[in-house]
Amino acid sequence: MPDSSGKPGRPFNDHRLMTEGIIYRYRAGIPWRDLPSHFGSWKTVWKHHRRNSASGTWDRVLAALLTRADAQGLINWEVSVDSTVNRAHQHGTNLPRHTGGPSNYRNLLDEPDDHAVGRSRGGLTTKIHALVDGNMRPLVLLLGPGQGGDSPMFENLMDALKVEREGPGRPRSRPDRAMADKAYSSKAIRSYLRGRGIECVIPEKDDQKANRKRRGSSGGRPVTYDKDAYKRRNVVERSFNTLKQWRSLATRYELALTYRSAAVLHAVVIWSTRLGDTP
Numbered sequence: 001m002p003d004s005s006g007k008p009g010r011p012f013n014d015h016r017l018m019t020e021g022i023i024y025r026y027r028a029g030i031p032w033r034d035l036p037s038h039f040g041s042w043k044t045v046w047k048h049h050r051r052n053s054a055s056g057t058w059d060r061v062l063a064a065l066l067t068r069a070d071a072q073g074l075i076n077w078e079v080s081v082d083s084t085v086n087r088a089h090q091h092g093t094n095l096p097r098h099t100g101g102p103s104n105y106r107n108l109l110d111e112p113d114d115h116a117v118g119r120s121r122g123g124l125t126t127k128i129h130a131l132v133d134g135n136m137r138p139l140v141l142l143l144g145p146g147q148g149g150d151s152p153m154f155e156n157l158m159d160a161l162k163v164e165r166e167g168p169g170r171p172r173s174r175p176d177r178a179m180a181d182k183a184y185s186s187k188a189i190r191s192y193l194r195g196r197g198i199e200c201v202i203p204e205k206d207d208q209k210a211n212r213k214r215r216g217s218s219g220g221r222p223v224t225y226d227k228d229a230y231k232r233r234n235v236v237e238r239s240f241n242t243l244k245q246w247r248s249l250a251t252r253y254e255l256a257l258t259y260r261s262a263a264v265l266h267a268v269v270i271w272s273t274r275l276g277d278t279p
Helices: 015-028 042-054 057-071 151-159 187-196 206-214 227-243 256-275
Strands: 078-088 118-120 123-132 138-145 177-179 199-201
Touching: 015 042, 015 256, 042 057, 042 256, 057 256, 078 151, 078 227, 123 151, 123 227, 123 256, 138 151, 138 256, 151 187, 177 227, 187 199, 199 227, 227 256
Parallel strands: 078 177, 177 199
Antiparallel strands: 078 123, 118 123, 123 138
């Protein structure tokens, strides 16, 4: 966490208390103004979260935890990719926004023009795109508008996977196996994984099968994948179930920058619990 020593202005508030206040708010799903007074001024807690979101502090904390977890062999490098749609509350959609942008927005430290809000069948929605390890623990979290496709985000998620090592060596960015459902079935994704030496476990869409058979020998070979491994792809769905236990993540109330950072903070809690000595 950042240190205020030697910096002008007031010293930072207790990081632990501020972080617990942020977690409490997202888990309980209450407005910031209703935060219990035990945590101090709600404005201070909100500013703490806003500043740490804009500075990338939560991302750096997660990266440090992943480095430690990888050194202890706690990361299962059989990764799964998927997205979940969350309804955007009217309080999170009352700002001017420019729509029609690309669906593969890599929302990290800048607020997008469309605020990662799109209009789908469920109304104004936001998608959380996640890459999790084989033990259901998040490794990468990105945002996109609700109407955006899943497939264009695949390479962005894979490219964002970089786990630094405690010792010398380059960050690990290549999992052993990548699994996803039929929404990610495309030649581009299969070629991308093949070029990086990553085993692809993605079934083929029915219309793609029919088109390949219609073309005969020029349609190419049938898609093969490890069906037993694909049965374990449900870890990403279960990870979303855990994420949505925080009520203010199940429904979006705020800007994309702080909303995504709260999802990253949820991942921080998961990994810090696994690395801690508390059962």
